[in-house]
Amino acid sequence: MKFIKTAALGIALVAGPAFADGHATGDAEAGENLFGKCKACHAIKDAEGEVIVKGGRNGPNLWGVYMRQAGSEEDFAKKYGDSLIEVGESGIMWNEEEFIKYVADPRDYLRETLDDRRARSKMSYKLPKEEDARNVWAYLVSVGPEPEEKSE
Ligand code: HEC
Numbered sequence: 637m638k639f640i641k642t643a644a645l646g647i648a649l650v651a652g653p654a655f656a657d658g659h660a661t662g663d664a665e666a667g668e669n670l671f672g673k674c675k676a677c678h679a680i681k682d683a684e685g686e687v688i689v690k691g692g693r694n695g696p697n698l699w700g701v702y703m704r705q706a707g708s709e710e711d712f713a714k715k716y717g718d719s720l721i722e723v724g725e726s727g728i729m730w731n732e733e734e735f736i737k738y739v740a741d742p743r744d745y746l747r748e749t750l751d752d753r754r755a756r757s758k759m760s761y762k763l764p765k766e767e768d769a770r771n772v773w774a775y776l777v778s779v780g781p782e783p784e785e786k787s788e
Contacts, residue, residue, distance in 0.1 A: 658783025
């Protein structure tokens with residue numbers, strides 16, 4: 637785990653315009669309620685397999701999402717769409733800023749980030765209100781592992 641985090645940071649330093657970063661400015665409590673909308677497709681399950689939020693399997697586990705590159709959750713590897721994997725391979729790690737842009741409109745985010753009008757998203761759900769996204773992000777950070785690479 638330690639190794640993975642360090643490796644991920646290394647990748648971000650070399651290739652990434654954005655860092656994995658647990659920096660959060662929203663209200664985690666409000667975010668917990670909002671996460672009810674995400675549960676249909678996303679669970680939160682820690683590294684030991686302990687379930688923090690029971691959820692659907694349509695989408696990847698969001699535990700520690702701020703520690704990873706886009707499209708890189710192992711258990712979901714075969715189910716990601718090509719576009720999200722490509723975004724991750726371009727060096728993008730989830731942080732508050734990328735997350736807010738992504739959940740506002742996943743398809744538009746992929747199209748803009750890849751500069752490809754044909755990019756497709758497997759997530760069709762949208763959370764357009766920035767404040768909501770900020771709060772959900774804060775919630776995910778609050779239930780996840782201690783972020784090591786905080787950039788202030
Ligand atoms: C109808 C199902 C569905 C709902 C509801 C949904 N998602 Fe998703 N989500 C997905 C799928 C499927 C993917 C994978 C997208 C792809 O591969 O293109 C995904 C991917 C993601 C990712 C990228 C994760 C990664 O590993 O790179 C984030 C972040 C995310 N969702 C957050 C949310 C949040 C926050 C909510 C609630 C506001 C939400 N999603 C609601 C289905 C859903």
